[in-house]
Amino acid sequence: MISRVLVADLPRHVGERVRIAGWVHRRRQLKTVTFVVVRDRSGLAQVVAAGSGWPPEETVVEVEGLVTANPQAPGALELTEPSIGLLSEPAEPPPFDLYRPRLRAGLPTVLDNAALALRHPRRKEVFTIAAASVAGFRSALDGLGFTETHTPKIVSSATESGANVFGIDYFGRRAFLAQSPQFYKQALVGVFERVYEVGPVFRAEPHDTARHLAQYTSLDAELGFVDDHHDVMAVLREAVASMASAVPAVGVVVPEVIPEIHFADAQELIARETGEDPRGEPDLAPAHERSLSDWALREHGSEFLFVTGYPMAKRPFYTHPDPGRPGFSNSFDLLFRGLELVTGGQRLHRHDDYVAALAARGESGEPYRDYLDVFAHGMPPHGGFALGLERWTARLLGLPNVRQATLFPRDLHRLTP
Amino acid sequence: MISRVLVADLPRHVGERVRIAGWVHRRRQLKTVTFVVVRDRSGLAQVVAAGSGWPPEETVVEVEGLVTANPQAPGALELTEPSIGLLSEPAEPPPFDLYRPRLRAGLPTVLDNAALALRHPRRKEVFTIAAASVAGFRSALDGLGFTETHTPKIVSSATESGANVFGIDYFGRRAFLAQSPQFYKQALVGVFERVYEVGPVFRAEPHDTARHLAQYTSLDAELGFVDDHHDVMAVLREAVASMASAVPAVGVVVPEVIPEIHFADAQELIARETGEDPRGEPDLAPAHERSLSDWALREHGSEFLFVTGYPMAKRPFYTHPDPGRPGFSNSFDLLFRGLELVTGGQRLHRHDDYVAALAARGESGEPYRDYLDVFAHGMPPHGGFALGLERWTARLLGLPNVRQATLFPRDLHRLTP
Numbered sequence: 001m002i003s004r005v006l007v008a009d010l011p012r013h014v015g016e017r018v019r020i021a022g023w024v025h026r027r028r029q030l031k032t033v034t035f036v037v038v039r040d041r042s043g044l045a046q047v048v049a050a051g052s053g054w055p056p057e058e059t060v061v062e063v064e065g066l067v068t069a070n071p072q073a074p075g076a077l078e079l080t081e082p083s084i085g086l087l088s089e090p091a092e093p094p095p096f097d098l099y100r101p102r103l104r105a106g107l108p109t110v111l112d113n114a115a116l117a118l119r120h121p122r123r124k125e126v127f128t129i130a131a132a133s134v135a136g137f138r139s140a141l142d143g144l145g146f147t148e149t150h151t152p153k154i155v156s157s158a159t160e161s162g163a164n165v166f167g168i169d170y171f172g173r174r175a176f177l178a179q180s181p182q183f184y185k186q187a188l189v190g191v192f193e194r195v196y197e198v199g200p201v202f203r204a205e206p207h208d209t210a211r212h213l214a215q216y217t218s219l220d221a222e223l224g225f226v227d228d229h230h231d232v233m234a235v236l237r238e239a240v241a242s243m244a245s246a247v248p249a250v251g252v253v254v255p256e257v258i259p260e261i262h263f264a265d266a267q268e269l270i271a272r273e274t275g276e277d278p279r280g281e282p283d284l285a286p287a288h289e290r291s292l293s294d295w296a297l298r299e300h301g302s303e304f305l306f307v308t309g310y311p312m313a314k315r316p317f318y319t320h321p322d323p324g325r326p327g328f329s330n331s332f333d334l335l336f337r338g339l340e341l342v343t344g345g346q347r348l349h350r351h352d353d354y355v356a357a358l359a360a361r362g363e364s365g366e367p368y369r370d371y372l373d374v375f376a377h378g379m380p381p382h383g384g385f386a387l388g389l390e391r392w393t394a395r396l397l398g399l400p401n402v403r404q405a406t407l408f409p410r411d412l413h414r415l416t417p
Numbered sequence: 418m419i420s421r422v423l424v425a426d427l428p429r430h431v432g433e434r435v436r437i438a439g440w441v442h443r444r445r446q447l448k449t450v451t452f453v454v455v456r457d458r459s460g461l462a463q464v465v466a467a468g469s470g471w472p473p474e475e476t477v478v479e480v481e482g483l484v485t486a487n488p489q490a491p492g493a494l495e496l497t498e499p500s501i502g503l504l505s506e507p508a509e510p511p512p513f514d515l516y517r518p519r520l521r522a523g524l525p526t527v528l529d530n531a532a533l534a535l536r537h538p539r540r541k542e543v544f545t546i547a548a549a550s551v552a553g554f555r556s557a558l559d560g561l562g563f564t565e566t567h568t569p570k571i572v573s574s575a576t577e578s579g580a581n582v583f584g585i586d587y588f589g590r591r592a593f594l595a596q597s598p599q600f601y602k603q604a605l606v607g608v609f610e611r612v613y614e615v616g617p618v619f620r621a622e623p624h625d626t627a628r629h630l631a632q633y634t635s636l637d638a639e640l641g642f643v644d645d646h647h648d649v650m651a652v653l654r655e656a657v658a659s660m661a662s663a664v665p666a667v668g669v670v671v672p673e674v675i676p677e678i679h680f681a682d683a684q685e686l687i688a689r690e691t692g693e694d695p696r697g698e699p700d701l702a703p704a705h706e707r708s709l710s711d712w713a714l715r716e717h718g719s720e721f722l723f724v725t726g727y728p729m730a731k732r733p734f735y736t737h738p739d740p741g742r743p744g745f746s747n748s749f750d751l752l753f754r755g756l757e758l759v760t761g762g763q764r765l766h767r768h769d770d771y772v773a774a775l776a777a778r779g780e781s782g783e784p785y786r787d788y789l790d791v792f793a794h795g796m797p798p799h800g801g802f803a804l805g806l807e808r809w810t811a812r813l814l815g816l817p818n819v820r821q822a823t824l825f826p827r828d829l830h831r832l833t834p
Contacts, residue, residue, distance in 0.1 A: 004642065021642050021797070023795055024795075040610065041562065041609060041610040041611065058794050058795035059795050060795045060796065060797045087642075087766075087797050087798060088766060088767065088795045088796055088797060089767050089768060089769065089793075089795075091793070091794045091795035092793045092794055094794055113790075115604035115605070115607060115608070115787070115790075115791045116607075116791070116794055118605070118607075118608040119607060119608050124608055124609065127564065127566070127608075127609075128564055128609075130567075131564050131565040131566070134565060135555075135559070135565070138552075142552070145458065147544065147545055147548050148548040148551060148552070149544070149548070149824060150547075150617065150634045150806070150824065151824060151825060152632060152825050152827055153570070153617050153619075153632060154583075154594075154619070154631065154632055154827055154832065155832075156832045156833045166571075166585050166586065166587065167585070167586045168583050168584070168585050168586075168594070169583065169584045170583065170631075170832060171621065171623075171631075171829055173832065175832055177571075177585070184824070184825065187532040187834075188532070188535070188824070190532060190533075190535075190536060191532070191535040191536050191541055191544075192458055192541065192544075192545075193457065193458040194458065199616060199617065200567065200570050200616065200617070202570075202571070204588065206588075214571065214587075214588075215569060215570060215571055217567045225421065225438050225504075349504075349505060350505065350506050351506060352506065370532070370833055370834035371834075373532075374532045374533070376506075376508070376509045377475050377508045377509055377511055377533055378440055378441075378475035378476050378477045378505045378506075378508035379477065379505055380438070380477045380504050380505065381504060389567070407566060407567065407568060407601070407605070408568060408569050408601065410569055410571050412588055415571065415572075415573045415587055415590065415592055416573045416787055417604075417787035417788075
C-alpha cells in the first residue's frame, strides 16, 4: 500500500496517485457525483467521486486518488478517480454540524459533547494556539537558565488560603488538592535558583463565572537573587513575548518595555477618568482594570500594563512589602486587554519576616512548618509569578468564556466529560 | 553595584573584580585565613579571605573579589581580596552536611528534609537530568506532529480500574483523581490525531515498595492512523532516543531498532534460561524481566527490549487483540535495564468492539458513557504509551528507590513536605 500523505502536502503531488486518511468532513451527493471533503490534522481536501455510496460525516476513511489541479476547488486541487476504504464504522451523526464555518450550538451542548465539538477546526485551533504558547513560555525560561519542576498536587494543608480547597481521602487521612505550587517553587529557588512549572492547579470556586475554573493550567515561575519585583517583571515580559511570538498569526505585540503604573497612581487615574473615587479600596474592580487597559492602549500603544505596588492588605502573607512606602507591596499584576492575566511579586525571604507576617495576621506557623523551615536555612531575595493558560488563550482569541479555552472544563456544575 | 557573574563564567574574568552570589557551601577557618566555597546554580567557587567572621554554611551571600588563577584551587581559580554582603540571615545548620561528596543520611531523613537535601549537587543533578529528559521527550514528539494537551485530573469515575483510586469531595459530589489521561488522550486522537501530555497521575497504591508512588509524572502519548502497535513502538523509540540524547553525559544508547521478543517466545526463553517454566502465566515476574534484559544486552547489545503480544487476560479492556493469534494482544512493554519502563499498545477503535469487550468482562458500559460515545462518531485505528518520568530517571542513574528521583514524593506514609 502506498504511504499516507497529509492533506497539507498535496500540492507537492499534483498528477500523482496518493493515499490520504481522515474524517469525512462533508458529504454532498448531487445527481451523478459526490463531493466529499476529507479532514486530517493538517487541513481539508476535496474528493470528487462518480455516483453515491459514501459513508456519512465523521466516518474515518482512507482515500486513494489522483491529485488534480482545479482552480474552483478549495486549495485549487482535488482528488479524482478515488477508491475508498473504511477505517471506522460508519459514524453516528454528531449533535451539531462540524462542517459549518461556525459551530451552531450553545456552550452547554458544546461542552457536553466536548470530544466531538473539539473536532471543529475553529475549536481545535484554540488548543494548537495554547500548545504553541506553552512551548513559547518554556523556550523563554529555558533560555534564561530556569529548571522545569513537577511538584506535589496532594498536600497536607491548604496553600493559598483555607477556603476554596478540595479535600481528599488520602489513605484514611485528610489531604487537599494543591491550589498552586507556590510553596514548592519558593523552596526550589533554594535548589535551582530559577524554576518553572506547567501543571494543573485546583480551586473549589463556589462561583459560576465566565472566568473561573475548578482546574486550570498554571504557568508558574520563581527566581532568586532579585533586587525587587522589577527583576521578576523583566522575566515575565520575556516569557509573554515568547508566548506571543509562538503564535504569530494572532498578531499580538508585546512591547520591549511594558508600561507600568503604581497602584496609587492607577487609583488617581481612575478617579480622573471615571469620576468615581476608588481611593482607599485595597484592590481594583474589573471595570477599573478595563479602564486602565484602555488608558495604556491610548497613551502607550500597549495591550499590556503592569500595575505595581498593590496594598499589602489584599496580598498573601508571603508578599514582600515596599521598603520605601508603608502599606504598599513589591507586587504586581499584569493586565492584558482589560483583564488580570498574571499575578506576581517579590516574596519575603527571611525566616523572622515570615513569623512576623503570620503573627500579624493572627495565623499560627504550625501548618506552614515545612515551608517556614526552608527560610531558616538560607534563602535569597526572590519572587515569581503565575499565569493562567486558559485565561491567556481566551483573552488572546477574544473568547468570552474561559471554558471555551479549556479542553474538558471542570466547574461547580461540570464533572464530565 | 557591578552585576552578578555566575561561577561557571569566572574563567572569562581572570584578573577582574567581579561579584558572585550564592550559598556558603563550605567554610573552613584556619589560623589566619578562611577558605569559603560559594555555591550557585552553575557550580562552586573558592573564596580566600584573611581572618575569620564568615557566616555559617547555607547562608546566602554576595561576594566581590578578584578572580585569581591558582592551580591548587578547585577549577584552578579563586576569589581573593573579597568583600562580603549577607543576602539572608545567618543560616541554621542543616541536618546533614551538604558539602560532603555524598549525603550521609538515610532516605527518611533526606525526604523529611527534601528542600534542603535537594541542594546537594548530586541530588540536584537528578532533577536537572529529569528536566532535560522531558525536554527531549517533547522535542521528539513536537517534531513528529504531536500536540501537547492538558486534561482533567478530577474525574467522575475511576479510569484504569476501580481499585487504587483517591476519592475527592467535589462540591458535595463524589469524584476521583485521574489514574491516567488514557480516555482523554484517546478521545483527542479524534481531534489532533497525535497528542501527548506530561502531567501528574495518581495511584492510591497500598503497597510500600521502592518503585510505587501515589503521585508520579506520566509522559503519555497517543496517535491515530496506525497499522498496529509497531507504529506506536516506532514513535516511542524516537521519544526515548531523544530523551537519552538530551542527557549525553549519562551515556545511554538507544539502538536504531530496539530488539523485540514476543511474550510467548519470552516465556520459552525464560524456561530455557532459568529452568523455571512460566508458560501459562499471563504476565512476567520482575525476576523474569531482569532475565530478559540480560538476554537482550548479551544477544543484541541493547539495554532496551520490547516485549510484545502480552495475553489479553492481563491487559485493560481497551487493548486491541492480535487478529492473528487468539488470546494475545497488540500490546507491548518496553524493558530498560531489567525493569518495565513503558506500557503501551494498539487500542480498540470500533464502538461495537468496546461494548463487546466490556460485556466479556461483565462490566456495564454506563460508567464509560462519555468515553464510549466518542467511538460511535468515527475513530481511526490508534495506540499509545505511558512512561513514568521518575522511573526513567531512577533507572537511568541507578537509583535503587524511585523516591530518590522525586522532588517531594507522596506514598502510603508520606504526605509532607
